[in-house]
Amino acid sequence: MKLYAVIMAGGVGSRFWPNSRMEKPKQLLKIFNDNTMIQDTVDRLSKLVDDENIFVITNTVQKPFIVDQLKNIPKKNIIAEPFGKNTAVCIGLASVIIESFDKDAVTITLPADHLISPKSVFHKTIKNAANYAYKNGGLVTIGIPPTRPETGYGYIQIGESSSEQDIYKVKTFAEKPNVGTAHRFLESGDFLWNSGIFIWRVDSILEEIRQLMPDLDDGLTSIRKHIGKSTFDSQLSQVYGQLKNISIDYGIMEKSRNVYIIRGEFNWSDVGSWEEVYNLSKKDENGNVLKGDTYVEESFDNYISNDDKFTAVIGVENLIVINTPDALLICDRHSSQNVKHVVDYLKMNKKSDLL
Amino acid sequence: MKLYAVIMAGGVGSRFWPNSRMEKPKQLLKIFNDNTMIQDTVDRLSKLVDDENIFVITNTVQKPFIVDQLKNIPKKNIIAEPFGKNTAVCIGLASVIIESFDKDAVTITLPADHLISPKSVFHKTIKNAANYAYKNGGLVTIGIPPTRPETGYGYIQIGESSSEQDIYKVKTFAEKPNVGTAHRFLESGDFLWNSGIFIWRVDSILEEIRQLMPDLDDGLTSIRKHIGKSTFDSQLSQVYGQLKNISIDYGIMEKSRNVYIIRGEFNWSDVGSWEEVYNLSKKDENGNVLKGDTYVEESFDNYISNDDKFTAVIGVENLIVINTPDALLICDRHSSQNVKHVVDYLKMNKKSDLL
Numbered sequence: 185m186k187l188y189a190v191i192m193a194g195g196v197g198s199r200f201w202p203n204s205r206m207e208k209p210k211q212l213l214k215i216f217n218d219n220t221m222i223q224d225t226v227d228r229l230s231k232l233v234d235d236e237n238i239f240v241i242t243n244t245v246q247k248p249f250i251v252d253q254l255k256n257i258p259k260k261n262i263i264a265e266p267f268g269k270n271t272a273v274c275i276g277l278a279s280v281i282i283e284s285f286d287k288d289a290v291t292i293t294l295p296a297d298h299l300i301s302p303k304s305v306f307h308k309t310i311k312n313a314a315n316y317a318y319k320n321g322g323l324v325t326i327g328i329p330p331t332r333p334e335t336g337y338g339y340i341q342i343g344e345s346s347s348e349q350d351i352y353k354v355k356t357f358a359e360k361p362n363v364g365t366a367h368r369f370l371e372s373g374d375f376l377w378n379s380g381i382f383i384w385r386v387d388s389i390l391e392e393i394r395q396l397m398p399d400l401d402d403g404l405t406s407i408r409k410h411i412g413k414s415t416f417d418s419q420l421s422q423v424y425g426q427l428k429n430i431s432i433d434y435g436i437m438e439k440s441r442n443v444y445i446i447r448g449e450f451n452w453s454d455v456g457s458w459e460e461v462y463n464l465s466k467k468d469e470n471g472n473v474l475k476g477d478t479y480v481e482e483s484f485d486n487y488i489s490n491d492d493k494f495t496a497v498i499g500v501e502n503l504i505v506i507n508t509p510d511a512l513l514i515c516d517r518h519s520s521q522n523v524k525h526v527v528d529y530l531k532m533n534k535k536s537d538l539l
Numbered sequence: 540m541k542l543y544a545v546i547m548a549g550g551v552g553s554r555f556w557p558n559s560r561m562e563k564p565k566q567l568l569k570i571f572n573d574n575t576m577i578q579d580t581v582d583r584l585s586k587l588v589d590d591e592n593i594f595v596i597t598n599t600v601q602k603p604f605i606v607d608q609l610k611n612i613p614k615k616n617i618i619a620e621p622f623g624k625n626t627a628v629c630i631g632l633a634s635v636i637i638e639s640f641d642k643d644a645v646t647i648t649l650p651a652d653h654l655i656s657p658k659s660v661f662h663k664t665i666k667n668a669a670n671y672a673y674k675n676g677g678l679v680t681i682g683i684p685p686t687r688p689e690t691g692y693g694y695i696q697i698g699e700s701s702s703e704q705d706i707y708k709v710k711t712f713a714e715k716p717n718v719g720t721a722h723r724f725l726e727s728g729d730f731l732w733n734s735g736i737f738i739w740r741v742d743s744i745l746e747e748i749r750q751l752m753p754d755l756d757d758g759l760t761s762i763r764k765h766i767g768k769s770t771f772d773s774q775l776s777q778v779y780g781q782l783k784n785i786s787i788d789y790g791i792m793e794k795s796r797n798v799y800i801i802r803g804e805f806n807w808s809d810v811g812s813w814e815e816v817y818n819l820s821k822k823d824e825n826g827n828v829l830k831g832d833t834y835v836e837e838s839f840d841n842y843i844s845n846d847d848k849f850t851a852v853i854g855v856e857n858l859i860v861i862n863t864p865d866a867l868l869i870c871d872r873h874s875s876q877n878v879k880h881v882v883d884y885l886k887m888n889k890k891s892d893l894l
Contacts, residue, residue, distance in 0.1 A: 481874075493866055494866045495866070496878075496884075513851050514851070518854070538849055
């Protein structure tokens with residue numbers, strides 16, 4: 185069994201404005217340490233997947249930055265989609281490419297911008313899932329045991345046990361719940377967070393696409409014969425223009441009868457907002473996270489990231505302050521999901537230099 | 540009777556960092572409109588004092604900016620002290636200079652950075668005070684009827700009435716009070732805010748200095764004979780080195796028996812903090828004061844001044860945000876008196892480019 189990774193790195197990450205921009209979304213930023221999030225994602229795969237078996241699916245804008253950040257990954261493995269068409273299409277494309285040289289490949293499909301620790305538990309989970317997927321041909325997703333009634337994540341309800349420890353049939357997928365439902369999910373004990381990490385054999389996922397997404401299957405078929413040829417890019421553009429924007433959850437996972445879930449007993453976050461970055465960061469004795477040249481007086485529980493210039497804060501609490509060379513965000517910590525409204529405003533007002 | 544003005548413009552204004560700097564303190568900034576505060580101070584004197592009778596006492600750092608901002612004032616009237624030596628020395632210097640060409644001059648001495656309105660009431664008060672000072676030779680100060688138990692101002696207790704309406708003998712000067720005392724002052728009705736605006740004949744103030752501040756009188760005597768000569772600056776430096784740093788309140792007003800107060804029934808503020816600037820500024824329907832390119836969402840009662848770059852605020856209240864090209868301040872509105880601590884910090888840490 186040979187393991188491959190498919191890193192999905194197409195997101196625009198408007199919730200991390202002003203650090204994130206069209207060409208530098210969250211996965212390309214150094215948020216928690218001196219590595220960017222996609223660099224951490226690749227590091228996390230080391231000793232599990234060989235560098236030459238790691239593939240990144242991104243877009244033309246981000247591709248040069250990713251090539252630059254991931255020097256150990258073969259450049260040909262970093263593939264730009266002509267348009268973003270959601271995860272089902274992205275996964276289909278990666279699968280036919282990998283299938284073209286390894287029909288027995290087992291792939292780990294995962295987003296580029298999640299925070300996961302410790303690595304050892306992550307590896308153990310992936311290995312168990314990969315063994316199961318290799319042997320049984322199932323589609324395995326990782327579910328994270330919830331630690332709070334989070335309304336920002338999708339949930340998956342576990343069903344009957346499989347033959348393997350910690351691997352279950354999936355009973356239902358549930359969209360992001362309201363608070364009451366999230367509490368019920370948490371208390372029930374049989375709902376796990378949908379991590380968006382999938383493990384399967386390429387032939388398994390391609391067979392599911394064949395059955396459940398025949399339009400996508402047709403598209404992939406017409407791409408297949410151009411793989412490795414000079415006609416690939418133009419064929420991709422032509423086919424992508426006609427494909428539907430559908431998530432793998434909606435297109436396959438919620439419909440297939442061959443879906444399994446493994447408990448991921450590691451710390452996991454999709455790092456969906458500046459508030460979440462604050463929650464996941466190490467605080468000083470006043471509950472502050474401070475980056476850059478900052479004077480702080482009587483201020484508590486703030487996240488202050490300052491790439492630009494000397495910043496003084498006095499008497500403030502629960503703020504997110506992001507100071508970049510060309511834009512400044514000051515946001516109540518608990519309102520940080522509204523940062524995307526700023527991006528909407530900038531688009532509406534054609535301030536494209538700040539996007 | 541010929542009226543002269545002595546505008547005291549030596550303050551460093553650390554409470555308005557990061558807009559105010561060593562070379563650009565509050566009086567040289569555009570805080571409320573398109574004029575700087577010293578320009579507004581000069582405008583307020585128009586039709587009361589001729590431009591050639593307006594004198595500005597400042598320091599060598601600020602002088603070129605003031606010359607630039609006050610193009611209608613003769614350059615020779617803008618005088619740089621070699622060292623800041625507080626108001627008694629500043630006033631003594633201005634007085635001997637004006638006395639040198641007009642022994643009957645009546646001077647209005649006033650700070651460069653106060654906010655006063657309406658102009659008509661200010662003029663009426665000054666004229667009454669000047670007439671009284673001209674006829675009776677008294678030292679007249681303007682007291683502002685307090686509108687709140689302010690602890691940031693000095694107070695003056697009025698004594699018996701003079702022969703003129705609204706002009707009283709001064710009973711006592713009181714330093715900045717604590718909250719309880721400020722309430723008593725407000726309720727008593729006979730304490731007025733010390734505006735720091737003085738009206739007197741130059742011969743009157745120089746006679747008081749002769750009697751009450753003989754050291755300063757000696758200094759002024761040795762300056763007098765160099766006025767208008769090439770030796771003036773070097774003589775000034777020599778004499779100033781030996782003079783004591785004493786305020787006019789402490790050196791003269793609190794000791795003289797010849798001190799009067801006139802009620803100034805105009806709106807007055809010494810604009811002592813960013814909070815005060817917020818209080819004195821016109822707010823939008825959400826209580827915000829917004830300057831510069833700003834996106835605002837669910838934010839109330841903030842003062843946001845943005846000279847630098849696009850700024851987005853979300854879900855915040857009661858903040859002072861001052862965004863300049865090389866420094867950023869974010870301060871709770873009610874903590875804005877602590878802004879001077881940032882200046883102390885910058886001095887301690889030798890960040891002189893931000894001072």
